[in-house]
Each structure stands twice: as structure tokens, then as C-alpha cells.
């Protein structure tokens with residue numbers, strides 16, 4: 001705050017802290033500092049740069065997350081805010097639902113079992129360690145996996161008056177979680193038809209008290225069905241992270257899934273190639289089992305960003321058994337490091353939308 005208070009937009013005027021340009025400043029143990037910065041009409045063009053430089057220069061600060069609001073951009077926490085001038089505008093917000101969630105990223109794939117839930121869990125955890133406020137919605141109503149991956153099996157609390165009840169997400173590893181798995185009995189199979197899926201997903205978006213989030217990660221069920229369509233029709237999804245395995249690339253399922261999202265005007269943020277080679281538990285060397293590189297070729301061919309490869313790694317399984325995502329349980333492992341890099345690539349591809 002003291003470092004920021006040295007910046008005055010106008011000569012002789014108030015500094016940016018006193019004037020209320022700077023809001024909600026939070027400092028994290030790892031040296032990350034985040035705050036909201038509201039530009040006003042008449043502010044000098046390089047004010048954001050000055051403020052960022054001042055924050056970055058402050059003692060102990062390793063990373064600065066500025067959420068810049070332009071004067072005409074509506075409520076400070078509204079998603080789609082924080083656009084830098086000249087960047088691609090976010091799609092028109094569908095009002096009210098998730099108004100306090102700044103970014104929504106869905107994790108999807110062409111086929112099942114390729115590691116969507118694993119990637120979604122690790123993205124959520126990795127963004128959390130980068131200082132973002134993160135939620136993770138398990139939209140896999142058929143086979144909810146997120147509770148296990150986060151070692152969480154409490155029942156969520158329901159608050160609010162009758163008729164306006166809200167479900168409170170459960171917090172694990174600093175991430176706000178919601179899953180049908182928390183609400184079902186363990187043995188109860190989740191067999192549902194389309195309309196029911198749409199209903200539950202909508203409820204998860206509207207009736208879960210997500211609160212202020214920088215990012216909501218949505219773990220999708222396999223395929224290109226009701227859940228995918230209902231999600232993009234209910235809320236604005238900033239983009240989809242498409243997970244594929246090297247073999248999956250050959251089948252055309254990924255291509256079809258990408259096309260489906262394009263048809264409903266949803267941006268694909270990029271492709272992750274999972275199970276890309278095997279990280280040897282003894283020497284750490286990555287052995288190419290199925291033929292790596294297909295994900296990257298596919299991304300290039302479809303003009304999509306390539307977000308990285310994640311090797312098959314025993315650390316993923318052991319992290320899963322412990323109920324913590326690999327980026328937290330084994331950050332140094334081949335998969336842990338690869339998943340952190342994927343998160344960084346996703347952050348970069350969220351474009352000029354600053355957290």
C-alpha cells in the first residue's frame with residue numbers, strides 16, 4: 001500500500017490509494033500480491049504501468065496480479081471485466097448467474113478416461129497456488145471424481161431461507177468444490193437422462209454460493225452431450241481446455257469435440273496432451289510409449305494453442321490416493337511440473353484478461 005501510495009494520477013492530486021483506485025489488496029505468503037485497480041476517465045495512459053511497476057518494486061513482492069477495471073466496464077467483480085484496451089472482448093455476459101466469477105474454464109475431451117478430471121483438479125490447485133481464488137465444479141454427473149481427488153467427503157451445508165436456499169461449496173486445499181458426489185449416497189449410481197443433467201448443472205451454477213472467484217474450473221463428463229451444451233448455454237465460458245491422449249488424436253474424437261464447441265461459439269483455449277510418454281519412476285526419464293507429439297500436431301493443424309504434455313507418472317496416482325492434486329503433492333515430479341506449466345499456459349491464453 002505504501003509503495004502504491006507514491007503514485008498520483010494528477011500532479012498535486014490524491015494518490016491512487018487515497019483516491020480509491022486500489023481496492024481489495026491481498027498479499028499471499030509466496031509474495032503474490034493481488035488487487036483491483038479501477039481506472040477513471042482522465043487518468044494518464046500509463047497509470048496501470050506505473051502502478052504495476054510500483055507494486056513489483058515493493059519489498060518481498062514476487063508477483064503482481066492486477067485486476068484492471070476500465071471506467072465503462074460495469075460492476076468491478078463482473079466477469080468479462082479487467083480487459084486491457086485493445087484485447088478481445090469477452091462474450092456478452094448472461095446476467096446474474098456467476099456474476100462474481102471472473103473466468104470460467106471448462107476441461108473437456110473427445111473421449112472418456114483421458115485425464116480430464118486429473119487436469120481439472122490440478123489446474124484448480126495450480127491457479128490457487130498462483131494466488132487466484134478458485135472454484136472447481138465437477139460437472140461429471142455420471143461419475144463424479146473430484147471428491148476423491150481432493151480427499152473430501154463431507155456433505156455441503158445448505159444456507160438461506162426457504163425457497164432461496166444456497167448450497168455452500170466445500171473447501172479443500174484452498175479450492176471451493178462442488179460435486180454431485182457430495183450429495184449422493186456412496187452406493188447410489190448416478191444414472192440420469194439429459195433434462196435432469198441440465199437441471200442439476202444449472203442448479204450447480206445458480207444455487208451454489210461460489211462467492212467471489214477469479215476462476216471457476218469445470219470438469220466435464222466425457223463426450224459432447226447435454227452437459228457441454230447446457231454449460232455454454234447457461235453461462236459464459238471463457239474457454240475450453242481440451243485434453244487428449246496421443247492415441248485419442250488418431251480417432252478424430254478430439255476434432256469433433258473442438259468443432260462442437262466452435263459451433264456454439266465457445267473458444268477452445270488449447271490442447272493438453274496427457275499420458276504423453278511414461279515418466280520412469282526410477283530414473284525420471286520419459287519413455288515414449290504410445291507415440292508423443294500428436295496433441296501438438298493436432299493443435300497446430302486446428303490453429304489452437306498447445307498447452308503442454310503431461311507424462312504418465314506414478315506420482316499422479318499416489319497424489320490421487322492421498323486426496324491431493326499432483327501439483328501440490330508432488331510438484332517436482334515430471335507430471336507435477338508439467339501440470340504447473342499447463343496452468344501457466346492456460347493463464348497466458350486467457351489472454352489480456354488479468355486476474
Ligand SMILES: Nc1ncnc2c1ncn2[C@@H]1O[C@H](COP(=O)(O)OP(=O)(O)OP(=O)(O)O)[C@@H](O)[C@H]1O
Pocket residue numbers: 109111112113114115116117118119140143145220221222274275310311312313314316317320335
Ligand atoms: N498423467 C497421468 N499419469 C498417471 N495416471 C494418470 C494420468 N492422467 C490420468 N491418470 C489416471 O487415469 C485415470 C483416468 O483419469 P481421469 O479420471 O482424470 O480421466 P477423465 O478423462 O476425467 O475420465 P472420465 O471420462 O471417466 O471422466 C485416473 O485413475 C487417473 O489418476
Ligand SMILES: [Mg+2]
Pocket residue numbers: 116117118140145219220221
Ligand atoms: Mg472425469
